[in-house]
Amino acid sequence: MNIQFKKGVLEICVLSLIYGRDYYGYELVQEISENINISEGSIYPLLRRLSKEGFFETYLKESPGGPPRKYYKITGQGKTRTENLKEEWNQFTDQVKILLQKDISGDAQHRGPDISRQKGEKS
Amino acid sequence: MTEKQFLTILKKNLKGLDEEDRDEILSDYAEHFSLGRESGKSESDISDSLGDPAQIGRNSRAELLVEQAGKESVAGNVFKAVMASFSLGFFNIVFILGPYLGLVGLMIGLWATAVSLVLSGLATSLFVIFKPIITLFFPYISDPDGFALSLAFFLAGIALLAIGSLAVIGMIKLTKIFYIGTVKYLQSNLKIIKRSR
Numbered sequence: 001m002n003i004q005f006k007k008g009v010l011e012i013c014v015l016s017l018i019y020g021r022d023y024y025g026y027e028l029v030q031e032i033s034e035n036i037n038i039s040e041g042s043i044y045p046l047l048r049r050l051s052k053e054g055f056f057e058t059y060l061k062e063s064p065g066g067p068p069r070k071y072y073k074i075t076g077q078g079k080t081r082t083e084n085l086k087e088e089w090n091q092f093t094d095q096v097k098i099l100l101q102k103d104i105s106g107d108a109q110h111r112g113p114d115i116s117r118q119k120g121e122k123s
Numbered sequence: 124m125t126e127k128q129f130l131t132i133l134k135k136n137l138k139g140l141d142e143e144d145r146d147e148i149l150s151d152y153a154e155h156f157s158l159g160r161e162s163g164k165s166e167s168d169i170s171d172s173l174g175d176p177a178q179i180g181r182n183s184r185a186e187l188l189v190e191q192a193g194k195e196s197v198a199g200n201v202f203k204a205v206m207a208s209f210s211l212g213f214f215n216i217v218f219i220l221g222p223y224l225g226l227v228g229l230m231i232g233l234w235a236t237a238v239s240l241v242l243s244g245l246a247t248s249l250f251v252i253f254k255p256i257i258t259l260f261f262p263y264i265s266d267p268d269g270f271a272l273s274l275a276f277f278l279a280g281i282a283l284l285a286i287g288s289l290a291v292i293g294m295i296k297l298t299k300i301f302y303i304g305t306v307k308y309l310q311s312n313l314k315i316i317k318r319s320r
Contacts, residue, residue: 024154025151025154025155026154026155026158026159029155033172039172039173039174039175040155040172040173040174041152041173041174041175041176041179042174042179044148044151044152044155044179045179045182045183045186047151048147048148048151048183049186052190066157066158066161067154067157069154069158070150070151070154
């Protein structure tokens with residue numbers, strides 16, 4: 001998938017996961033990198049930024065047989081932010097879907113034959 | 124790359140940050156390594172999937188310094204933020220940094236003008252006040268004779284002082300705008316770079 005795409009959705013994914021429950025960094029990184037192919041190191045700066053902006057709180061919790069883990073917890077401000085972003089995202093993807101449907105259902109007569117042939121070759 | 128190598132390179136690229144910020148970043152990645160090892164991964168696999176530590180360090184550093192410069196716009200902070208952003212490579216050295224340094228030079232020149240106005244105003248009016256004493260020690264200094272002329276010099280000095288003070292006040296405002304403009308520019312650049320990586 002396109003890299004700009006991934007960067008853009010990363011923030012909303014991180015917010016949405018932590019909205020659901022508290023995560024520690026490693027666990028969150030694994031969860032995301034299983035689904036999205038991204039360099040794992042770029043998630044930590046995002047977590048720090050979102051914490052600084054007041055969307056997350058962090059706390060340390062002991063773990064059995066290892067060093068304490070840093071957990072991220074959503075704040076009230078973070079909840080509002082997540083809800084707004086999700087709504088925007090859903091609206092946006094719905095609109096994109098409508099536009100993509102138009103392409104498939106082939107109102108090619110509006111575009112002229114040359115362009116539609118080029119598009120066909122690419123895909 | 125081993126954990127130690129990864130963290131060493133990362134640390135090297137976090138120079139100039141507060142110790143607190145730097146330790147926080149380093150401990151995040153150290154925690155990542157120790158949990159990865161626990162789940163049976165090798166250090167080199169973990170560092171491969173994390174990405175380039177130098178790049179991570181430069182990005183985090185620039186982001187933090189620009190943020191700091193935005194909160195507290197003093198010359199040192201703004202300068203650090205400019206240089207950190209420069210290390211990310213989005214400052215084109217000829218077309219962006221050149222004209223920017225030109226602007227910095229212009230600001231310095233304007234400051235010098237304002238300050239010298241104040242100083243010459245002070246010198247002129249003080250000269251009139253202390254003229255009797257000064258001419259005592261340096262009798263060869265040609266001095267304005269007569270009360271009217273002295274008064275004129277004194278008032279001219281005061282006027283220069285006033286104009287200079289106004290210029291200084293103006294420069295303080297202009298400098299603040301300049302800092303804020305710089306930080307805004309850096310922020311917009313950081314946003315672009317975040318989206319495109």
